[in-house]
Amino acid sequence: MSKKQYELELKVRDYECDLQGIVNNSVYQNYYEHTRHEYMKDVLKLDFAKLHEENIDPIVYRIEIDYKLSLRSGDVFMSKLKMEYEGLLKIVFFQEIFRKKDNKLVSKAKVIAVTLKNGRPVKPAVIMPNLTQ
Amino acid sequence: MSKKQYELELKVRDYECDLQGIVNNSVYQNYYEHTRHEYMKDVLKLDFAKLHEENIDPIVYRIEIDYKLSLRSGDVFMSKLKMEYEGLLKIVFFQEIFRKKDNKLVSKAKVIAVTLKNGRPVKPAVIMPNLTQ
């Protein structure tokens, strides 16, 4: 797999902000998930909804998120992603969010996923034959 | 069907509030949906997730919501529901939300739903044989 970085430009929506006037912590998981799914679809040609219909479900196993700055109403940001394998079964996503106006790091995450087929872990290569590890 | 009113006590969660410091408008649809599903499960003995696995999907067709007061952080509220049939295919839910501390009306909604089986409308009685209209 190429380690080329994937990048998505997104914009804060007002309903994502909470009573502190900043994007709620949980919403970053939405941003991170959306970026992973867009990456899977665009680059890996894997459709998350179609995989589910075939009883194949990539599942997040562990997530670590650091919050550095707060996104606010109107902020545009770049959501960046790199994917790596760890061992035979795990996929690790390194993700970062940068505020566009000053290119400052807002948040970063390490997301460890495994792929389940009929509820049992399978090697990622099984479902991603178009990839060479 | 009995026209007895169904009632659920719920509490605002801080992440449901937006930058105006009040519960976001869209969250009332979450409250209303949750109340309908709990009513279906508790009173009608219908499980929304199980129905979906049998290709039966109650679908909201139209919703009208009036907003009278704003719920805020910490507010406890009563979510009330009555169900009626309209014609052969439609089910109408009349729903209201009252703030508990002063029993004031916060919001009310009229929700019209139809039931789809394999994508086509069916009479509600088909899936609710334990009900007499």
Place this chain on the structure above:
Amino acid sequence: MSKKQYELELKVRDYECDLQGIVNNSVYQNYYEHTRHEYMKDVLKLDFAKLHEENIDPIVYRIEIDYKLSLRSGDVFMSKLKMEYEGLLKIVFFQEIFRKKDNKLVSKAKVIAVTLKNGRPVKPAVIMPNLTQ
């Protein structure tokens, strides 16, 4: 005010879909709100978050939503908006969502809003001096 239609292109995010595999009803209110706020910022030069800091809050008073089709994972859609005045105090937004691939109407909404300043209704023109009614 010009009655020119405002238009925003958006894409379904997988986390917006519920266990029926379709975008949850409440999420359309998110789409509709985001479109109104973008319209306010882009066309009317009004910043929702900044208005709130000045104790000015546009508030949704009533919303009517019709659901015609269901958006699904991967769908791109156009969110369209027209704004009109109704009487002295009300602003009405007519909103529609069209699925991009076949231009079919997915949902439409009528949203009635009032503007509160320090908790009391004010004429929209007060906060939008750059508009001629």
Place this chain on the structure above:
Amino acid sequence: MSKKQYELELKVRDYECDLQGIVNNSVYQNYYEHTRHEYMKDVLKLDFAKLHEENIDPIVYRIEIDYKLSLRSGDVFMSKLKMEYEGLLKIVFFQEIFRKKDNKLVSKAKVIAVTLKNGRPVKPAVIMPNLTQ
């Protein structure tokens, strides 16, 4: 501060489930946040919304979440919390979610928070005078 464990019983709401039919990963952050805020209000007598009005904002600095099992529609769960100090400025929440029907661990989290007053870190004791560290 007492290290007594705080506990909250909650129930999955259908709109929290995604197209995989399970509670979406990001929703656990909502559960965890709600439990922290209820703990703050019930045990520490601290109101998150009121603190914000005084320019005091507890902020999540880092979160680590492990996902062991998936919650599904209808599941009832216990959300448990313990709080500890780390150094002078950090508060650490150890949180766990157990499925009620079989008492199995669903997810656990370590949440590190700091308290900002007018944007600068302050000792937690400053805002929690009723606590002895």
